[in-house]
Amino acid sequence: MIGVKECAWERVGDSVLVVCDPSTVIELADPGGTVSTLLTVLAEHPGDLAALRERLADAGVTVGEGELAEALVALDGLRLLVDPSRHAGAGREDAGRYFSNLAFFDLYATRDIADRDLQARLSGAHVLQLGTGGLGSNVLQSLAGLGVGRLTLLDVDVVEPKNLARQFLYREKDIGVPKVTRAADWVREFNSGIEVSAVRRWVAGPGDLTDLLDGVDLVVSGIDQPNEIDQWVNEACVPAGVPWIRGGMSGSRLVYFSVRPGVSACYACRITAYGDGIDRAPTVLDGRQAVAQRLSAAVPRVNRAVGPAAALIGSLVAFEAMRYLTGYEPPFGAGADVLVEVTGGCAQRREEWPRDPGCPVCARAAGG
Known part of the structure; x- marks a missing residue:
């Protein structure tokens, strides 16, 4: 019809x-x-x-x-x-908590893909979220609101007073409680229809992630320690064919990117061009750049993510997750840094990574 x-x-x-x-x-x-x-x-x-x-x-x-x-x-x-026989349309008033989701998906529905189909993709999805801190706690709220059907949460930290400025899952009474435990409880309290499991684990290499990837559709990473963590996530996800998203803050700049195995450049390609870490700088430096990088390394790293910054980057990452899980539009950050200048009116720009034709990780991409 x-x-x-x-x-x-x-x-x-x-x-x-x-x-x-x-x-x-x-x-x-x-x-x-x-x-x-x-x-x-x-x-x-x-x-x-x-x-x-x-x-x-x-x-x-x-x-x-x-x-x-x-x-x-x-x-x-x-x-x-x-197709009116499959489309919620005016009938979305009966959709309960997902009314707004269906209204959003209505904009992207076609004869072949109904708004209910896009919501069903979320309900059938499994997301592995690494970290339930500043980024993770904000992303998690959006994933639960979207109705992602299964969530596996990984973290090792406990709630501290300093977390309460930007991690709104937690309360003063939670200080000293493992974050991942409280985050999983929050999901169960918020949406009983979501299957959630908590893994309290320190990630020390790709092997600490590969055993969690079975049946996972997407990985969201907000972990910044150890320094090699992004490499390890990439090395675990790309050969398994699981896309992943990373978000964070560098100074006064918010950054997120994603990797679509076998389609986009991967994080190892990014390292070749810009080095490791959420900061962005070319690996081949002229004199001024080399001095600037050396001076930057000498400045103590401080987490400057106030509540609005954590909420903003969390929302942008959640949108990217929704793109991957529903396909309502292509991933925006695949193989690229999406940069948001907090001190510049939150202006946003996208800078694509050069793909490394000799990348050993891309060569192992599932289906690549």
Whole structure:
């Protein structure tokens, strides 16, 4: 069955303006009024191709089967069409806690992929989250709100007073309690439909992660110790074909990136270009760059992630997770640093990594 989304349209001159989202206006050429008539028929009488042709004929529009099929493909490409028999649409009021999710996914639904399908992908997903601290605790809240069906949480730290400025899962009474235990309890209290498990473990190499990857669809990493942790996550995930996302803060700059095994450059490619760590600097340095890097290394590392910064980077990482898990749009940070300048009005830019054709980790990518 073919129908049109909840939207409004109006002919203006020889065009028809269509609005499904207040932020976007779609203008279609419509000199004879055929497009606006088709939209009205689709809204009032959803049906198959033959039924739509009959309704158009009743409205005084004669169109061939091939011409109509071509028009429907074009409208579907603009994400204006849905299959009403599978699409929540106005019925999302009965969706309970996922009402807003379905309303968001409505913007990306097509005839083949309904809003409910995108929500079902979240419900069927398994995410391994490394770290439940500044980044992890904020990402976790979004993943639980999205309804990710299974979460495995890993951390080794306990709650400390300094955490309470930006890690809002925790309370004063939780001081001294293992973070991963409290985080798992929070998920159970928040959404009883999510299967959650807690792993209290120090990661000392890729092997400490590989045993956790079975059935995992995505890894989110917010761990910054030991220094080799990002290499180890990459070495575990890429051969297993599991995409992973990393977020953090360097000085006054927020950074996140993701790796799509076999598709994007991997973290080992990034090391070749910029060295290891969340900081970004070319490995081949001129004189000034070398001095600047040496001076930077001499400055004590301080966690400057205030609550709004942790919430912002957590939200950006959660959006990237949603891209991977639902496919509503391609991952934005795959093989690239997405940089947010906190002191510059939170301006955002994307800088792609050069891919290393001799990368030994990419060569082991599952399916690569």
